[in-house]
Amino acid sequence: MKVWVDDQRCRGHGVCTTLCEEVFSLTDDGYAVAIDSEVPAQFEAATEEAIASCPEQAIVKR
């Protein structure tokens, strides 16, 4: 699984980074980005939780 943050939707709440800091991080601009590579298997559940929990539905699988 790979994920991507839609920067047109992200409002920088940081829910995703709180749930899975190994996959998501906040940039200096205050928006989230996801790691570019495949989500490691051990973080897939937390990543799915972040997708479901994002208030802006800004995280998409790709």
Ligand code: SF4
């Ligand atoms: S939870 Fe959603 S809106 Fe908040 S920082 Fe993460 S991607 Fe952006």
